[in-house]
Amino acid sequence: MTNKFKINRTNLSLWKGIAMVAGTFSFIICMLVLVNYIQINRIDPVNTEVINSLVDRLNDNPNDDQLREQIREMDLLVRKAYFTNQWQVKAGGYLFLFGIIVTAIALQLFYAGKRQLPQISEEEEENIILFREKARKWIVVGGFGMVGITMIFAFLTHKELGNQFTEAAKIAKAEKTENTQSDVPVVEVVGKEEIAGSVVVEEKVAEEFKEETPKEETLVSVAKKEEVVVEKAKTNSYKGTYPTEEMMANFPSFRGPAGNGIAFQKNIPNEWDGASGKNILWKQPVPIHAYNSPVIWGNKLFLSGANATSREVYCYDRNNGKLLWTAKADQIPGSPANPPEVTPDTGHAASTVTTDGNSVFAVFSNGDLIAVDMSGKRQWAKNLGVPDNHYGHSSSLIVFEDKLIVQYDQKKNSKVMALSTSNGEEVWSTVRKVRVSWSSPVIVNNGGQVEVILAADPCIASYDAYTGKELWKIDCITGEVGPSVAYANGIVFALNEYASLVAIKPGEKPEILWEAYDYLSDVPSPVAYNDLLFVVTSYGAVACYNAKAGEILWEKEFDAGFYASPILADGKIYLMDRKGVMHIFKAEKEYVELATSSLGEKSDASPAFADGRVYIRGEKNLYCIGK
The missing domain is CATH 2.130.10.10 (YVTN repeat-like/Quinoprotein amine dehydrogenase)
Incomplete structure (x- = not known):
């Protein structure tokens, strides 16, 4: 076996390893996005009911400074939960795309290196070519499938969170309208209006960005x-x-x-x-x-x-x-x-x-x-x-x-x-x-x-x-x-x-x-x-x-x-x-x-x-x- 052949074998092992690691990484990211979506549907990050109950207690005891501070701290946690989830969705999408790209490049280099190996029989070469074409086909199909699944769940996660905030906003607006006619202090804004009224996640963001925005001029x-x-x-x-x-x-x-x-x-x-x-x-x-x-x-x-x-x-x-x-x-x-x-x-x-x-x-x-x-x-x-x-x-x-x-x-x-x-x-x-x-x-x-x-x-x-x-x-x-x-x-x-x-x-x-x-x-x-x-x-x-x-x-x-x-x-x-x-x-x-x-x-x-x-x-x- 020549020295050149040893080098080719080494390169093949390296690119094969990189492809496996990148593919595994992409699969893990895909699963995390899926788990994140399931979690959003099981656990409400807005915590509307919890804060609303605290606000109701504060309306009964408007001089309870400790309860007022507890509401503010809960509101801050809600804010952090919202932005943390948004960051996770975006970061997960970018990391997944990066992993798929690295996997594709590594596989391409792996197959290119195999062409440089010593000559083999025509029958073996035909079998290898056939196997290679099938492998590439399934890799492409599987890769695009994973990309599609990940993007769908990322979008659904974003939209689901937006729906939760929007529903909270509707509740807050309805209750605020009722309280406008009363003399109850408007401290309820901390729990209801502050959480949802001012941060309305637009449900049509994805549709808006599909359309071409006019050049700003x-x-x-x-x-x-x-x-x-x-x-x-x-x-x-x-x-x-x-x-x-x-x-x-x-x-x-x-x-x-x-x-x-x-x-x-x-x-x-x-x-x-x-x-x-x-x-x-x-x-x-x-x-x-x-x-x-x-x-x-x-x-x-x-x-x-x-x-x-x-x-x-x-x-x-x-x-x-x-x-x-x-x-x-x-x-x-x-x-x-x-x-x-x-x-x-x-x-x-x-x-x-x-x-x-x-x-x-x-x-x-x-x-x-x-x-x-x-x-x-x-x-x-x-x-x-x-x-x-x-x-x-x-x-x-x-x-x-x-x-x-x-x-x-x-x-x-x-x-x-x-x-x-x-x-x-x-x-x-x-x-x-x-x-x-x-x-x-x-x-x-x-x-x-x-x-x-x-x-x-x-x-x-x-x-x-x-x-x-x-x-x-x-x-x-x-x-x-x-x-x-x-x-x-x-x-x-x-x-x-x-x-x-x-x-x-x-x-x-x-x-x-x-x-x-x-x-x-x-x-x-x-x-x-x-x-x-x-x-x-x-x-x-x-x-x-x-x-x-x-x-x-x-x-x-x-x-x-x-x-x-x-x-x-x-x-x-x-x-x-x-x-x-x-x-x-x-x-x-x-x-x-x-x-x-x-x-x-x-x-x-x-x-x-x-x-x-x-x-x-x-x-x-x-x-x-x-x-």
Whole structure:
């Protein structure tokens, strides 16, 4: 036997061994995926019944801090179980494919080496070739079979877990609707809504990714091309201030000028009482109930209201509460005959209106968008298309110069667009590869460039306010995102339940500065101020973070939950709970309570400020509070 023949024999043994090991490895991974699927069907990782029972006990004993902490710890375990399972499914799929590839390569090299062995008889060679062909056939069939079985069970595992979370979400929504009419503290959100309401695993993810997603690019209207080209020159040399002084003197959008949760008014009152009338300057009913918040320009205050049959915009005299006019959003071309189904806690007018001092803009659940002048006369109206989601359109509007910014995220064909404030024509529109969200745009002037920053699964993304061009994007968020981002000192902050709280350094190559998991919100947006970040949860917890380092400076538990977002005004945080109680504390490194003032009715709206007064939308009435 020659030396060369010994080497070939050695190589054959090596590749044969590698093929056997890789094949065994692939088989084991396949079995683990199968076991994981069986386990998901036997053991519910959501633990809905366990946490619900604890929540029921807490409702009977709302002062039991030990039980409250036990619920929070259980919720954290549920969160970890969910993401651990998702990681196992993905990792198992990748490892299995890797094992199959290695097995195939090793077998190919093994058979190639056998051809180099000494000559044998023709009869033996024919038998070997026949055996080899059959072996290859069964290896291919078996390999593809294992791949198919593993992928099927991986998908079923993912879908089964998603179904469990979705069912939990439906239970939570139904129970929350019942409790909305009672005075029971909304601490139940920890067990039911926090677990499922904010982390809805989309059951059609696999179908969505089968379809080809349009290439993400800026779509500019032909009629506006020349204008946009001129505006591009402004992109890197913005010399103005945003928000402008005129915007800061008013309260033109959801969460104030630029949508960042900061008001610029001074001498705001801290104490009032709806029952006795203390510091309540006036109180007026709102014709149609809705959850949007007031906006202010000059002596006028604007709201919207809607139900299944009517959609309206209201203007009040903010000095005396008189209803000046009502503008109806009807007879709009393209408006659907039937409104979309919405949940009771969003309704048909969840989006807050916005104004530029010349016009008022409102959008409703069915995609109807209307612009009226300051006297209530319609300027233009259009339908953006019925949003493909289960809440109806809920993101609020905001204006930048002569552009109305609309975040239109849905199951498919999500986009952000800028419409001309004068006639509603599309200035630019940018496709977004994101899923359903109800968060709202935030506009920042970051280093001479005006950015529109949006949050939606799976990313935080920034767009040029003039052209719609994507400036940067970073994947760091999951679920159906409700909270908008916060911004301060060149750092963007974003969070969502069952995801994480992230601090992002924006730029061409954005990076995560720090990440935290202790306090996450599914509804209220955070607010950043100097080196502090204030995070509010719907189940009643508030935390203050060091904005640069991510460490918790203080934390506070309240008896009721929060849907309204905190607003910073005059160095103080104004935070309305769902019972209608305003918690006012200093925006400092230590928790210092200034006052607790009751409105006298429930409220989920964020406050607005003007000339030393606070304006609050309650469940039925609009309030003006002043000294």
